[in-house]
Amino acid sequence: MSTLAQPHDSRVERVIEALQRFAPELLPDDLAGREPTKFASHDIPQLILAAEREIDEGIRALVIDTLADRIDEAGATPDVRAFLWETMRKATSRVLRSTTAKALAVARDEVFLGKVRSSLATANLVDLRLAALMIGFAKDAESLPRLLELLSLERLAACDAIIWAIGEIGSSEALPILHSFLAMHIFSVEAAQAIGAIGDPLSIVPLLEAVMFDDPALHAAAMQALVRIIHRLGDASTLEAEIIGAITSVLDHLIDRAGTPIARYYALVAYGLLGGQLHPNRIMAALGAVLPKEQMSKMSAFFVGRSKAAP
Amino acid sequence: MGDKVTLNPAGFGPIALVTERPLPGMEDLSKPLGGIAQLLAERPLPPLSPDDIRRGPAGPILAKLDQAPADYGIWLKDQVTALRTQLTPPPEASDDQIYLAQHRIFRVFRESIAHALTLYADRPDEQARALDAIGTTVVELLLGDPQIRERWERSRLEPVYSGPLGHLTAAQREAWLSSRPTLGDMIVGRGPPDPFYAGLSEAAIRPGSTRTGSEAHQDFAVITDLLSRGRSA
Numbered sequence: 363m364s365t366l367a368q369p370h371d372s373r374v375e376r377v378i379e380a381l382q383r384f385a386p387e388l389l390p391d392d393l394a395g396r397e398p399t400k401f402a403s404h405d406i407p408q409l410i411l412a413a414e415r416e417i418d419e420g421i422r423a424l425v426i427d428t429l430a431d432r433i434d435e436a437g438a439t440p441d442v443r444a445f446l447w448e449t450m451r452k453a454t455s456r457v458l459r460s461t462t463a464k465a466l467a468v469a470r471d472e473v474f475l476g477k478v479r480s481s482l483a484t485a486n487l488v489d490l491r492l493a494a495l496m497i498g499f500a501k502d503a504e505s506l507p508r509l510l511e512l513l514s515l516e517r518l519a520a521c522d523a524i525i526w527a528i529g530e531i532g533s534s535e536a537l538p539i540l541h542s543f544l545a546m547h548i549f550s551v552e553a554a555q556a557i558g559a560i561g562d563p564l565s566i567v568p569l570l571e572a573v574m575f576d577d578p579a580l581h582a583a584a585m586q587a588l589v590r591i592i593h594r595l596g597d598a599s600t601l602e603a604e605i606i607g608a609i610t611s612v613l614d615h616l617i618d619r620a621g622t623p624i625a626r627y628y629a630l631v632a633y634g635l636l637g638g639q640l641h642p643n644r645i646m647a648a649l650g651a652v653l654p655k656e657q658m659s660k661m662s663a664f665f666v667g668r669s670k671a672a673p
Numbered sequence: 674m675g676d677k678v679t680l681n682p683a684g685f686g687p688i689a690l691v692t693e694r695p696l697p698g699m700e701d702l703s704k705p706l707g708g709i710a711q712l713l714a715e716r717p718l719p720p721l722s723p724d725d726i727r728r729g730p731a732g733p734i735l736a737k738l739d740q741a742p743a744d745y746g747i748w749l750k751d752q753v754t755a756l757r758t759q760l761t762p763p764p765e766a767s768d769d770q771i772y773l774a775q776h777r778i779f780r781v782f783r784e785s786i787a788h789a790l791t792l793y794a795d796r797p798d799e800q801a802r803a804l805d806a807i808g809t810t811v812v813e814l815l816l817g818d819p820q821i822r823e824r825w826e827r828s829r830l831e832p833v834y835s836g837p838l839g840h841l842t843a844a845q846r847e848a849w850l851s852s853r854p855t856l857g858d859m860i861v862g863r864g865p866p867d868p869f870y871a872g873l874s875e876a877a878i879r880p881g882s883t884r885t886g887s888e889a890h891q892d893f894a895v896i897t898d899l900l901s902r903g904r905s906a
Contacts, residue, residue: 373900390889423877453872456795460877477869489867491875498880526880586884593891631892634899642903645896 373642373651380651384623401428406436410445419455426458430465430499438469446471467499475500482508491523498527506531510539522552529556536560541568544584547575551583558587561594566605570612578621585616585628592635599637606636613638617648795874 378393386394401409401424409432413425426449433442446466453459466474474496481493482505490512497505509524509531517524525543528536537560543553550572557565569584569591588609592598598606609632616629617640626648633640646653 456874457877634895
């Protein structure tokens with residue numbers, strides 16, 4: 363597979379232009395022109411130093427949020443946890459307290475997690491949502507059975523947060539319930555996102571069934587989930603031929619007809635991952651890219667009968 | 674273009690929702706409901722007194738919404754009015770149409786939650802009241818209509834015994850069934866706030882896309898590869 367865009371390729375440039383217009387969030391940061399934050403290249407000690415020096419709590423929150431990302435990659439030492447507790451104790455603004463709590467969850471601080479786990483019994487939905495999010499940030503598999511129990515009508519107003527946390531934990535044990543949410547079109551977008559985060563090939567058929575339903579947001583979420591599953595799988599040829607046939611035929615439909623460029627984009631990615639080939643004009647049309655003048659002329663000539671050769 | 678549904682009877686500027694084809698052609702309902710987020714963005718909620726709310730068409734749902742903060746209640750009432758008008762399935766509705774109706778309700782529900790959490794980002798008590806009102810209202814929407822209710826309950830049971838849930842373990846099946854609510858259970862949870870969460874705001878940490886930078890690069894590389902392969906094919 364090729365690496366990133368070949369700048370000399372005008373088709374790739376046109377696709378980038380189209381995505382910048384219609385769905386910039388799909389593009390990698392460098393192609394979308396998004397600048398990295400000031401702290402993006404800092405390591406954990408540098409971030410702690412920056413947080414200690416910074417007076418503005420809004421900026422400190424940004425530093426702590428970057429610190430949480432680093433902790434997610436590298437883990438947290440007892441010193442880092444102690445720093446986070448101290449920050450939590452002294453913080454006065456809501457935004458700094460919240461990001462520090464998130465960092466403690468990512469650090470899987472046992473005291474913090476113990477409290478959050480016990481909060482899953484609360485009847486207060488605002489607290490329950492916060493607890494579920496913290497469980498998700500911590501990817502706390504121990505809480506999975508309780509989260510699954512909480513998915514009931516009595517706690518409707520917290521279900522999206524709970525489903526997100528279940529996806530972050532990433533256990534296939536949750537799939538039967540997530541598949542049923544998908545099939546019933548209840549929190550189906552959230553269920554598809556969680557299924558994508560889990561990334562189990564067992565979800566392929568339920569996702570294909572879900573896109574039969576006319577819902578652009580669900581199409582986008584289901585296609586993204588499918589892409590994540592195929593990426594996770596590594597080698598798509600390990601799938602059964604019947605499954606690949608079913609996926610291809612659904613993708614073939616969605617590439618041209620899905621209601622959002624996001625769904626069409628992920629359908630194209632999935633198609634490519636399965637080894638499919640498409641005419642570049644079809645790819646560009648699916649993504650809303652402007653065709654080169656030469657191609658437009660050929661198409662016009664074909665449609666008005668001046669040319670017998672299809673473009 | 675077809676019927677025009679004018680909402681917001683409290684009299685501070687009508688919200689016009691236009692449907693191309695109202696019921697029974699329920700497949701066209703995506704337009705009015707899809708427009709709610711846009712309406713919210715274009716039209717910030719004005720502050721209203723409880724009297725303003727009561728001047729609207731009263732009803733059992735409105736009584737429940739009175740428990741919600743004032744300005745949130747009027748917005749939610751608009752949604753409920755629209756849904757009541759548009760989502761009552763015709764007698765001949767197919768299962769797919771019923772599911773579609775459920776789906777629309779949940780879509781508004783999801784938007785409502787996000788809206789309430791943002792609107793009351795710094796007022797946790799009012800967040801809790803708004804979430805209560807949303808949950809109660811959606812339950813009423815889902816189960817107030819006998820047709821939706823009957824099929825909702827059936828749909829919750831059927832997959833357990835056949836189809837994709839057929840491989841549930843006995844314990845999972847039991848957990849699923851025990852969570853199936855009866856009408857008497859349709860009370861949205863309430864409880865005192867925990868001081869542990871005082872000073873935290875979901876709006877500050879709400880997860881966005883979980884897609885990583887490397888995933889974005891991987892996906893885009895597939896697109897360039899697909900373009901390249903198509904050209905040489």
